[in-house]
Amino acid sequence: xxxxxxxxxxxxxxxxxxxxxxxxxxxxxxxxxxxxxxREAGVTKGALYHHFDGKAALFRAVLEEVQQEVxxxxxxxxxxxxxxxxxxxxxxxxFVRAAADPEVQRIMLVDGPAVLGWNEWRAIxxxxxxxxxxxxxxxxxxxxxxxxxxxxxxxxxxxxxxxEAVLWLARPESGPDDLDATLAALSRLLEGLRVRT
Amino acid sequence: xxxxxxxxxxxxxxxxxxxxxxxxxxxxxxxxxxxxxxREAGVTKGALYHHFDGKAALFRAVLEEVQQEVxxxxxxxxxxxxxxxxxxxxxxxxFVRAAADPEVQRIMLVDGPAVLGWNEWRAIxxxxxxxxxxxxxxxxxxxxxxxxxxxxxxxxxxxxxxxEAVLWLARPESGPDDLDATLAALSRLLEGLRVRT
DNA sequence: CTTTTCGCATACCATCGGTATGCGAAGGTA
DNA sequence: TACCTTCGCATACCGATGGTATGCGAAAAG
Numbered sequence: 450x451x452x453x454x455x456x457x458x459x460x461x462x463x464x465x466x467x468x469x470x471x472x473x474x475x476x477x478x479x480x481x482x483x484x485x486x487x488r489e490a491g492v493t494k495g496a497l498y499h500h501f502d503g504k505a506a507l508f509r510a511v512l513e514e515v516q517q518e519v520x521x522x523x524x525x526x527x528x529x530x531x532x533x534x535x536x537x538x539x540x541x542x543x544f545v546r547a548a549a550d551p552e553v554q555r556i557m558l559v560d561g562p563a564v565l566g567w568n569e570w571r572a573i574x575x576x577x578x579x580x581x582x583x584x585x586x587x588x589x590x591x592x593x594x595x596x597x598x599x600x601x602x603x604x605x606x607x608x609x610x611x612x613e614a615v616l617w618l619a620r621p622e623s624g625p626d627d628l629d630a631t632l633a634a635l636s637r638l639l640e641g642l643r644v645r646t
Numbered sequence: 647x648x649x650x651x652x653x654x655x656x657x658x659x660x661x662x663x664x665x666x667x668x669x670x671x672x673x674x675x676x677x678x679x680x681x682x683x684x685r686e687a688g689v690t691k692g693a694l695y696h697h698f699d700g701k702a703a704l705f706r707a708v709l710e711e712v713q714q715e716v717x718x719x720x721x722x723x724x725x726x727x728x729x730x731x732x733x734x735x736x737x738x739x740x741f742v743r744a745a746a747d748p749e750v751q752r753i754m755l756v757d758g759p760a761v762l763g764w765n766e767w768r769a770i771x772x773x774x775x776x777x778x779x780x781x782x783x784x785x786x787x788x789x790x791x792x793x794x795x796x797x798x799x800x801x802x803x804x805x806x807x808x809x810e811a812v813l814w815l816a817r818p819e820s821g822p823d824d825l826d827a828t829l830a831a832l833s834r835l836l837e838g839l840r841v842r843t
Numbered sequence: 844c845t846t847t848t849c850g851c852a853t854a855c856c857a858t859c860g861g862t863a864t865g866c867g868a869a870g871g872t873a
Numbered sequence: 874t875a876c877c878t879t880c881g882c883a884t885a886c887c888g889a890t891g892g893t894a895t896g897c898g899a900a901a902a903g
C-alpha cells in the first residue's frame with residue numbers, strides 16, 4: 450500500500466487533529482503534552498511541527514473543527530423550522546444541546562478563550578455560530594419583531610448566556626431537569642425581547 | 647525597622663498577590679513564569695511556595711481578591727438604589743462597568759475558568775457575585791415581578807450574558823457607544839423578564 | 844537514472860513548575 | 874543574657890515541557 454504524498458499528508462494531519470481533540474477535551478489543554486499527542490498519533494514532534502506552528506496552532510485547528518460541527522447542527526435544527534422566530538428558538542436550543550457534549554465544552558468554551566485569546570476566539574465563534582445569531586436578530590429588528598437598536602451587543606449577550614448555561618449544565622450534580630429548566634428560561638429570555646402586541 | 651514575623655509574612659504574601667495580579671492581567675496566566683513573579687516581588691521561589699501550593703494557588707488568591715473588589719462595587723451600586731428592581735439594574739450595570747477594567751477581565755473571565763476549572767471558578771463567582779443575583783431573582787420570582795420557576799438557570803444565563811458582554815466591550819475596536827448600547831440591551835433583556843401588567 | 848522535493852524522524856536545547864534542604868533571625872524560656 | 878525552638882525564606886537542584894535545527898529516505902519531477 451503506497452500512498453501519494455498528498456494522501457499521507459492529509460492522513461497525518463487529520464490524525465493529529467483527532468488525537469489532539471480527544472486529549473484536549475479529556476484532560477484540558479495545559480495538561481496535555483506534545484509528547485503524549487505524537488505518541489498516540491503514532492508520529493513524532495517533527496510531524497506535528499511540520500503541520501502546525503506549535504501546540505496552540507494544533508489547538509486552533511481542533512477548535513475550528515469543533516465549532517464547525519456545532520454550527521452545522523445548529524443550522525440543521527434551525528432549517529427544520531418554518532417560522533423565523535421558531536428558527537431562532539430551535540437554533541438556540543440546538544446550540545445548548547450540541548454544546549452539552551463534554552468533548553465540545555472544554556475546548557470551545559473553557560480553554561478556547563484562554564489559549565487563543567478572547568479576540569481570536571471570538572473571531573472563530575463569530576465565523577461559525579454567532580454570525581447566524583446576529584443575522585437572525587438583524588432581521589427581527591428590521592421587521593419590528595424585536596425592538597430596534599444595535600444587534601451586536603444583544604448578540605453577545607445571548608451568545609454569552611448560552612455559553613455559560615451550557616457549562617452550568619455540565620456541572621457534576623446537574624440533572625436532566627436542569628436542561629429543561631435552562632431551555633425554558635432561555636425561551637423566556639428570548640420571548641421577553643419580542644415587542645408586545 | 648524590625649518587623650514582627652506576622653507582619654513580614656503578611657507583607658510578603660500581599661506583595662506576591664499584587665505582583666501576580668499585575669502580571670497575570672498583563673500577560674495572561676500561561677505567559678507568566680514563577681521566576682518573573684518572584685523577581686518583581688523581590689523574593690525567591692522558596693517564599694512563593696511557602697505561602698502558596700503552587701502557581702495555580704497563587705492565581706486563585708489573585709482571583710478571589712479581584713472577585714471581592716468587583717462584588718463590593720456591585721453591592722455598593724445596588725445599595726444606592728431604593729426600589730428592588732432598580733437595585734437589580736444598577737447592580738448589573740455596575741458589574742459591567744467594574745469588569746470593564748482590563749486588569750479584571752483576563753483574570754476573572756478568561757484565565758479563571760481555564761486555570762482552576764469551570765466548577766471551581768463558578769464556586770468563587772457564586773460566593774462573590776452570582777449569589778446576589780440569584781437572591782434578587784428569587785425575591786422577584788416570589789413577589790411575582792418575574793415569572794415563577796427555577797432561578798438558578800436564569801441566574802447563569804444572565805451572569806454569562808454579562809460576562810461575555812464585558813469581554814466584547816474590551817475588544818480593541820470597541821468605542822464608548824458600545825458600552826451604552828450594551829447597557830441598553832441588557833436593560834431590555836431584564837425588562838423582558840418582568841411580567842406584563 | 845538523476846535530481847529535487849518534502850514529509851517526517853532524530854537529537855538537542857532553554858525554560859518551566861516543582862522539591863529538598865539549609866540558614867538566619869524572630870520569638871519563647873530560664 | 875544565653876539558649877533553644879520556630880519559621881519565613883533563600884539556595885540548589887531536578888524532571889518534564891514546548892520548541893528548534895538538522896538529517897534521512899521515499900515520492901515526485903526531469
